[in-house]
Amino acid sequence: MFQGTGSGVGKSVIAAGFCRLLKNRGYQVRPYKSQNMALNSGVTPDGLEIGRAQIVQALACGVEPDARMNPILLKPQGPGVSQLIRMGKVVQTCSAREYYTLAEENFEVAKEAMRSLREECDWLMIEGAGSPAEINLQKTDIVNMRLAEAAEARVMLIGDIDRGGVFAWLKGTYDLIQPQHRPLLKGMLINKFRGDVNLLQPGIDMFAEHVPVPVLGVIPWLELDLEDEDSQNLKSKRIPDPEITVAVVRLPYLSNFTDFDPLKQVEGLSLIFTKNPDELEQADLIILPGSKNTLHDMQFLDQSGISETLQRLRGTKWIMGICGGYQMLGQQIDDPHGMESGGSEKDLGCFP
Template identity: 65%
Template sequence: MQDTVNPRKVPSIMFQGTGSGVGKSLITAGFCRLLRQRGLRVAPFKSQNMALNAGVTAHGLEMGRAQILQAEAAGIAPDVRMNPILLKPQGQSCSQLVRMGKVAGTCSAREYYTLSRENLAIATAAYDSLCTEYDIIVLEGAGSPAEINLQGTDIVNMRMARHAGARVFVVGDIDRGGVFAWLKGTYDLVPADARPLIHGFLINKFRGDVSLLQPGIEMFADLVPVPVHGVLPWLRLSLEEEDSQDLASDRGKAGATVHVGVVRLPHISNFSDFAPLKAMEEVRLSYLEQPSQLAECDLVIVPGSKHSLHDLEFLRRSGFAAALQEYVGTVPIMGICGGLQMLGQHLEDPQGVEGLAGGAAGLGLLPLTTVMAREKTLRRGSWAGAGRWQGQALSGYEMHVGQSRIHSDVEQLCTDDLCLWDGSRRVFGTYLHGIFENAANLRLLAGLLRLPLPIVDYQSEKERQLDLLAHTIAEHCDIDAMLEGLL
């Protein structure tokens, strides 16, 4: 596959990694905020994202949540050009392919790599379009550029860096151990003609006395002719995670008065819904892996899923279904999106939209039936409250393929059947993602669920954390050296 070069040389830097989960996404967000603070018009870009954390733009298009966060850090509206290719795994080694915010179909891994030429053309066109509007672009890679079996079909690491003419900085996670081996191994396995693109390394998630690491950095300089430009400390942040492998329960919240448990589904999606809860000192958030953990919770949430039928079967096989039935009426139970569908009476996928065609009885906690459809609902906005929430408004976004039909009386708290409540069972279901993100929604939920949830606006906390991230990067990295001669 022939490499292309961006004809308009807009300055660009790129963060690649020694692997997934090393912190590329947040460092990219932090750099976007830092450059914005310096008065630059900056935009993020990731040509291909594989993630089940996605959001909806103001134009009703779908893109990765990590790039939405990075756009917010840059102070601009999220735009699908910043994430032109999105892959959403849905089991059976297949993924849903989203191009420029719209579903283009499903494909296996092998099928996807046969599309690399046309996907690269889509990605480079999106990138070139952004270049006409911004002073600098901050790119993010995916996985590792050292995945030698994928280098021939790469559209997100070195091939994209070459097109952009970007300075590449490789991020390693020292918290996992062996960071120098990871960094040198990555450098050695990158194609020789791509190594000149690497301008430096960043060591991330360091704990302890950095002076003890300095001798290692000096020895590393004798092995690799590229400098380490910074050692970033481990930070406790509640900003959205890109990968489900990074999900972790809260630890050390001594002042927490509310314990929220989220069932850890095999195909959990849109877990960014819970970032606001993690930011609250009064709330302890746990990802539940055993039914016995339900006994500790003040609120149990069945989250979104990219394969609802498979995860419904998991709930039964694991014992969670029986345990949830046992706690009905004593602990409030909430289902969000796919979780709402699983709490219903029946779930059908006759066309195999999420995998193999089929159907199954739901948990029977809400009187609705859901049928999967190929057309995805994508909407962001505000909806009027109904019933006891009459006169109120809820904000968030919808992103689902199922259409649900209500069978019998249940309290509807929002227009478009988006929020349902069974008061006798204390079961709440909603299609709204982002429901914990603003104070108005939280006030309604706290009253309904009779829980002392703090009434806060997550956006202001997110802004504080982005500023902290930018400050930390500026303090612990040699920014002048990284940007020298670029701007």
């Protein structure tokens, strides 16, 4: 099982790498993440919704994505509110407080999915979420150390040295893990290292005096064109003297941002994710992306000045909308049944 000192440290990619490594050695491998929170999800061949990381990991295993690989998915839908998807199907929309009352029920669903997957493979590659050191969440944890205990898993803790302070992150995480769970931790990995690893070795040697869990490896920084599921990792592709500049409005509830990954492969194209109206004016094409809360994001456009900028640029720039972004280009959005946040909002009025 791969856990991390925080989000974005590389758990998903490392798990996918081990999936492919073991698959290439002739083993039957399956990926598994009990609970995921992401707006950038994907759909299995049988029409069920799971986190995109598990889809990539399934491909690394050479198998079709399966809802059991990510039985609990949370999609943020508003301040403190998320859509709960269980075994690939929407169950309800709930607040954070309501969700934690469902923790044990969700844990049972997750464990049953895990047991089912284990019956058909040699290796189950389990990924944790965020950090196991969130001490306020440990009692209701269904994705990190309580899951590792239920699975009798050997845990590898991953730290991101590119962010700085990796030894403090690893030591702090170890110290805050509950004592009964520390024996599950079998090793640590330092990820995203740039430079001469020999210069890091003295630090690894000294670290062994503070934590009784060995650092088993250092993984170099790799430029990988893999789909991401976390918007905090969303990166623009800025190039000097581009032939064309595409600006994507970075909405608060932007969803399915991997729609734009192919544009990053186009030579001479600069792709910018932005909330800055001035950058929109410099673009050749402006895209309003999909949204998990279209009404809220329409309010954001109004409050940020982007609505005014887009209306002024009509007829002088190409403006395109995808999914919820397309709805924003109309006259008005109505949500009478509260499917997202409820109510109505005036749109940009770009077409009838």
